[in-house]
Amino acid sequence: MDDRPCSSILAGGPEIGTQPLVTSYAKPYKTLPEQVALLRHRGMTINDEAAATAQLLAIGYYRLSGYCYTFREHAVPCATTCNCPRRSDNFVPGASLEKVVELYEFDRMLRLLVLDGIERVEVALRMRLGYVVGAGGAFAHLDPVALDPAFTRFDGDRPLASGPHWLNSEHAKWLSKVTSEADRSKEDFVAHFKAKYGMPLPIWVVTELLTFGSLVTLIGGLKPRHRSLIAETFGIFDPDCDGDGAALASWMSNLNYIRNVCAHHGRLWNRNIAVQLGRLDTAPELIHASGPRPKSRVYASLALLAFLTARIDTASTWRSRVIDLVTGEFADLGLPVGQMGFPSGWQNEGIWAAGYLPPADPVDPEHREVLRHFECVGTAAAGICLDVSSEAKRRSSAVRFLRSRNQLLGLPVGKSRRFPTFQFDTDPGGLHPEVGRINSALEAEKRPWDAARWWINANPGVDGAVPMTLLGSSGDRVRLLAATITVDDEAGTRRMRVDELPQP
Numbered sequence: 110m111d112d113r114p115c116s117s118i119l120a121g122g123p124e125i126g127t128q129p130l131v132t133s134y135a136k137p138y139k140t141l142p143e144q145v146a147l148l149r150h151r152g153m154t155i156n157d158e159a160a161a162t163a164q165l166l167a168i169g170y171y172r173l174s175g176y177c178y179t180f181r182e183h184a185v186p187c188a189t190t191c192n193c194p195r196r197s198d199n200f201v202p203g204a205s206l207e208k209v210v211e212l213y214e215f216d217r218m219l220r221l222l223v224l225d226g227i228e229r230v231e232v233a234l235r236m237r238l239g240y241v242v243g244a245g246g247a248f249a250h251l252d253p254v255a256l257d258p259a260f261t262r263f264d265g266d267r268p269l270a271s272g273p274h275w276l277n278s279e280h281a282k283w284l285s286k287v288t289s290e291a292d293r294s295k296e297d298f299v300a301h302f303k304a305k306y307g308m309p310l311p312i313w314v315v316t317e318l319l320t321f322g323s324l325v326t327l328i329g330g331l332k333p334r335h336r337s338l339i340a341e342t343f344g345i346f347d348p349d350c351d352g353d354g355a356a357l358a359s360w361m362s363n364l365n366y367i368r369n370v371c372a373h374h375g376r377l378w379n380r381n382i383a384v385q386l387g388r389l390d391t392a393p394e395l396i397h398a399s400g401p402r403p404k405s406r407v408y409a410s411l412a413l414l415a416f417l418t419a420r421i422d423t424a425s426t427w428r429s430r431v432i433d434l435v436t437g438e439f440a441d442l443g444l445p446v447g448q449m450g451f452p453s454g455w456q457n458e459g460i461w462a463a464g465y466l467p468p469a470d471p472v473d474p475e476h477r478e479v480l481r482h483f484e485c486v487g488t489a490a491a492g493i494c495l496d497v498s499s500e501a502k503r504r505s506s507a508v509r510f511l512r513s514r515n516q517l518l519g520l521p522v523g524k525s526r527r528f529p530t531f532q533f534d535t536d537p538g539g540l541h542p543e544v545g546r547i548n549s550a551l552e553a554e555k556r557p558w559d560a561a562r563w564w565i566n567a568n569p570g571v572d573g574a575v576p577m578t579l580l581g582s583s584g585d586r587v588r589l590l591a592a593t594i595t596v597d598d599e600a601g602t603r604r605m606r607v608d609e610l611p612q613p
Contacts, residue, residue: 144170151198153177154205161206168213175376176212179444180204208442215438216378219407220371222434226414226427227368231321233421234361237339238324239313242331247311250287250327256280260330283326290318325365328358334484341470341477344420345391350471350523356388360413367410377407378439379448385409392416393468394460397452406450415460420467432461472522476558480520482565482577485527491517494533495540516545516613518553518560529561531577541580543589549613550594550605568592570606 139147141162145155155161165173181196181204242249249255253263253275262278263271275281291299291310302314316324328336336354340346345360347353366384370377386409389399398404398412411431418427435446436456446455459465470477486494492504495511508528511517517540519526532544551560567573570593579589590608 139170141165141170148177148200148206152200152202152204153180153209154203154207156205156207164206164210168210173209173213176209176216179212179379179448180209211438212378212442212444215434215442216376217374218434218438220374220377222427222430223367223377223407223411223414224371226418227321227364227371229421229425229427230364230414230417231324231368233343234324234328234339235316237342238327239316241335241338242316242327243312247313248309250312250315251284251309253278253280255332256330257332279326280330283323283330286323287315287319290320290323291315294318321365321368325358325361328361338481343417344467344470346471347391348523349525353388353391356391359387360417363410363413367407379406381405382407382410386413389413394458394465397455397458400452402447403450403452406448408450408452408455412458412460416467419460419465423466428461428465429463432456476520476522479558479561479565480522480527483520483527483529483531483561485520485529488519488526488528491519491528491533494530494535494538497538511540511545512554514545514613515549515552515554516540518544518548518557518564520557520561529564529577531564531580541586543580543586543607545613546610547576547592547594547607550596550610563594 144165145158145161148161149155177200178196180200182199182201184195184197242255245255246252253261253271254265258264260278261280262274263280265271287310291308294300296318298314299310299318302310310318319327328339331339331354333354336357337352340352340354340357342352343357345353345356347356363382363384363386366382367377370380382405385404386398389395389404389409394416395409395412398409403409403412415428415431418425435449435451439446439449447453455461472480488505488508489501492501492508495507495517496504498504508517508519512519517528518532519528532540532548534541547563548560551563553560564577565575568576570591571579571588574588576589576592579585579592590606592607593604594607594610596603596605596610
């Protein structure tokens with residue numbers, strides 16, 4: 110044990126102990142005066158030694174060395190065939206410890222600003238996850254069938270055989286973390302729920318309890334349709350106007366990485382980003398950030414946060430604060446913004462414009478709400494459901510034929526059609542006869558959205574049941590015959606039961 114006061118250690122003196130702790134490579138840690146002397150020896154300007162000592166004591170020589178690197182001279186290439194970007198130990202003329210500390214302070218402000226942006230995204234994500242997953246039940250996160258099979262390694266058709274595989278799945282590991290978090294949590298809302306209802310916790314409590322990393326893991330474990338639903342709420346759309354769940358997963362993984370760097374006070378401004386963003390071309394505003402350089406540095410993540418914070422709150426000032434920080438404190442350093450991955454002309458990009466407003470959903474809001482009630486497939490998959498033929502043309506013809514007779518409901522979205530899967534009889538295949546009869550009366554091809562609303566709304570003829578849910582069994586289908594439909598024909602407008610409708 111060393112009994113010397115801190116002032117003696119900082120100023121130098123006898124070594125602690127008689128034997129070095131590590132003899133293979135480590136050198137004794139230099140005292141503060143030695144660190145100041147070393148920086149001066151390598152060409153750094155230090156005007157106030159007392160201030161320099163205080164800065165080194167507050168921040169640390171090792172931490173500051175990462176910021177010093179930018180001010181070191183480029184080394185001579187180690188060989189004629191090598192153009193490596195290594196730097197020498199000496200500093201460029203004019204480099205000062207004051208400038209290094211200013212760079213460190215800029216990076217600290219950048220980290221705090223990034224954490225502020227990520228906090229807004231994280232809170233919004235928690236709510237959306239709880240809402241979408243909770244729609245399948247309070248404990249849907251515990252049910253392997255409710256999640257992606259790649260995440261759970263579970264086959265709902267072979268539950269007993271799947272058990273051992275599930276035990277080694279990412280889902281099982283994730284649930285173990287959930288249980289651990291719940292057991293050690295001191296949050297009042299967790300204690301209240303445990304006392305009143307017991308365990309397990311419902312998904313809307315779990316999402317408030319988990320770390321951001323565990324939230325991102327759950328996103329990756331959702332079924333594609335659920336990821337897409339969450340992506341929609343963030344304004345992340347693919348070319349087919351669906352929510353781009355793959356982009357959402359990639360973006361949140363990147364933000365989780367960035368968040369961890371910031372939370373552990375790591376150097377951010379010119380860091381080589383290990384978890385890079387994908388699918389930035391999903392949003393036209395982010396295409397300019399999709400190049401190798403912006404993605405390998407922090408710029409792409411800043412542009413993404415600008416996009417998401419504007420989506421969450423159009424009145425957000427987060428983007429303007431980024432602009433002020435970069436054009437103010439960083440510009441004063443005299444360093445090129447390209448070191449952070451900022452592309453030339455970045456300020457002229459729409460995402461940074463003062464009047465920027467996120468583009469509207471490409472689908473009418475009322476239609477989007479209708480779509481959320483269905484699981485849909487495209488024309489090719491609908492053809493497979495209708496005709497087992499191996500000929501693609503024949504399957505497409507089956508779709509066109511049923512549409513032409515108003516028997517198949519296809520919802521127009523963008524340049525394509527979405528076909529709700531409830532219409533298809535998986536055994537033996539084809540279209541449910543009742544569906545064709547009802548769609549024909551609803552004129553599904555002419556008025557697809559009105560027809561869709563009939564299927565998802567409570568119907569008085571079946572005691573308020575939703576017609577779409579009455580196709581699962583023969584008993585339900587008999588019950589569906591009592592549902593009522595408003596029909597316009599030569600006799601005028603009248604209400605009819607399904608079993609009174611003419612056969613198509």
